[in-house]
Amino acid sequence: MEAVTPTTRDIVAKLWSLCHVLRDDGVGYNEYVTEITYLLFLKMLAETGGEGRLPAQYRWERLARREGLDQLDHYKRLLLDLGNPKVETDHLVLSIFTDAQTRLTRPTNLKALTTAIDKLDWFSAREEGLGTLYEGLLEKNAAEKKSGAGQYFTPRPLIDCIVRLMQPQPGEVIQDPAAGTAGFLVAADHFIKEKTDNLYKLPESQAFFQRNGAYHGAELVHDTHRLCLMNLMLHGIEGGVEHVDTLSPDGEALGKADLVLTNPPFGTKKGGGRPTRNDFSVTAETSNKQLAFVEHIVRALKPGGRAAVVVPDNVLFEDNTGRRLRTWLMDLCDLHTILRLPTGIFYAIGVKTNVLFFRRGKTDKGNTKAVWVYDLRADMPAFGKTRPLTVAEFADFETTYGADPNGGAERQDQGETGRFRRFTRDQVAERNDNLDIAWLRDTEADAEEGLTEPEDIAAAIIGHLRAALADIEALSDELDGEDGELVVTLPEAAE
Template identity: 30%
Template sequence: MSISSIIKSIQDIMRQDAGVDGDAQRLSQLSWLLFLKIFDAQEEALEFEQENYKISIPEQYLWRNWAANPEGITGDELLRQVINKLNEVDFNRSDERHLFGDIYEQLLRDLQSAGNAGEFYTPRAVTRFIVDRIDPKLGERVMDPACGTGGFLACSFDHVKNNYVETAEDHQALQQQIFGVEKKQLPHLLCTTNMMLHGIEVPVQIRHDNTLNKPLSSWDSDVDVIVTNPPFGGTEEHGIEKNFPAEFQTRETADLFLQLIIEVLADKGRAAVVLPDGTLFGEGVKTKLKKMLTEECNLHTIVRLPNGVFNPYTGIKTNILFFTKGQPTKDIWFYEHPYPEGVKNYSKTKPMKFEEFQTEIDWWGDESEGFASRVENNHAWKVSIEEVIKRNYNLDISNPYQGEVIDYDPNKLLADYAEQQQSIDTLRSQLKDVLGAALSANTTEGK
């Protein structure tokens, strides 16, 4: 039986359990089983003793000691069926391990429609485009301060491995340059498992913690690359804001992460951050943040993504901000990413694809040359920092080469339709009155 068939069988078995509440809980339980089995396979493949791992697992919980025997201990017959199915996958075989990595990616994609769990998953088209443009290299410290299930880190690891790793020593060095922090338990577990599947033997650099939970001044500015989609639309617990300078204190998560990113980047460090439209046009602390960002970093590119990229988790419009620390901003290039032909919105069956970004990639140019090759077109335009300052750092700047954007929001369309109908009724009533008066006048004159 193929690995994909095994995983499908496992999911079908778990769906029969009335005690499991929805896909998110099933995924959580399956993730723990996968982690324990993959950890066990990792240990055997590397011929390490348990104490060599900084991830500590008590002896009785090692997969080989409780799950490998098909007649072994179990608390429930249904759970035993799942374990026996999972034992059909041999994670020590490189071909099965690689194939399972692809299937695991599908499991992570399922998070997007699993309630609030979707906040931990960034569509892979977006992560691939960001990592492709940031181009992390061997020897550069790569960090995601809100790493979720590890999409950006896994993509960065693969990018460096495929483009810059030549020796076993290079591969070992690469494993030490990937860092991530995740606040919540389930995505941290998913991320740790994801890292092991991608070839990070002991992913101790993936910490279960809140990155914002220590003073900003205590961080070193030593990170070469940051690629992240920090949580937005939420607020941090009381007291977290005290870790930040008084003039920038807020409890809005995205604003705090943006401050942190600017702080921890090394000189000439590069970052790409997914942020909502609210960051672009927001005022107050957001204005101060954008001023600091453009003064301390070269905010050279903002890619404006269309609606629906994060469907069905959220329909909020998002942007990717690309910047390099150490030089102030002179000009900001905007690129409005269009829907592909025939697509009006993204969905689970019609997700965004990496190939859609080829036009941006072809247009991109070289930062060391000041992006001199870039030209304005129907999707790309340049705005000077002077214009941004005049706008009080409002970065919600519309495409000057496109006409009025059609809003396909059904509620707005219905409201517009009702307003138009009311106007038509008013005009009809006025016309009726005018005609009635004219006919009355003619009748009077006839007499």
């Protein structure tokens, strides 16, 4: 992914400083980025010569030159009309502005925003890439508030590591069924553009495909979908991510993919709901979203297609539906590598996560011969605000993984004192297909004792509570419908 330069960081910092203005108008962190996206979309179309997509009266200059209540009223009409299919016909514009509303109530605050945006160094922003600027704003939002927006934001060093290992290629269909703000898709696009001189080495038909047909995905949360489309547009990708629920029949319409890169949401569907997919057989009766997403990914892969997916630990050890899913996965796919991730890299430190790397077989039986496990969790610090995750943390894993995206490079089992080990399919079967395999001393508690920032300490506590609630929900889910049914009512987790 593009490096954020000091100039871009300066522009991001100036944009982020405007959130203090909006906070006085009752606009929170998460709403701020959505609010600023509406205005940045208009301004960036003006900066890139793309204003032909908009009705003349709703272009940036017409909005920015207005004053007072007239400007605020015009802005409110603009949001309504650009999201109205009877007024606006451009699909991207409609998708970004559908159901758009402003939380601004004071004309002075809107004027402060438009004035400040106009004063930014747009020449430098264009030179360095407007997509890089917007990506920096999304990252800043996630870093400032790990709950909320952070739950949709996979750490960029992890994304870049996964993309380098999976080596997306021109002409491949790449899917993210839980796209968030499009981090994986943007990183894959950047990887391909670096290898093809920004697509100029490709025939025009292939370049057109990369811009318009290579990337597919879904995002359920409406405001996050807006940010996703904006991010894709600013990186030269036109649409491709739909505002749908992957675990509904709409998910089948995402089609087949050569490569799936994703970090699905953790937890259970609200109200204990089940997937409504007609093609699901393994996870049809569970409300556990991460299990159901794994089934979608396996079904979405073309024969020979590959995937890298972030999952919490319970996917590796949960019994009943979880075990059936793992057995099915290892039959249909070559699950060749598992990366045990450090704690604290997501919004909740107590949530332990992994990356599964697998390739869909051309038959439906016996594709996994052995599973390699790399433990990047034991004897590692707890990452958080005072210790952010960096690309350096993944250097040894990338070396040991090897140059073959499908795990076929020569590898060395490092034994009980090393981080990288091989377990045959028979050894995994002896564990009842439990893939939560650890052999190094668990140092998570030691790492958490070293936390100093109140935000990191609070995140650790919340993470452990969420993990406990998830265990209770899983138990309730398994007992649902049996005699002596256990009924558990859980409060919504605070974001």
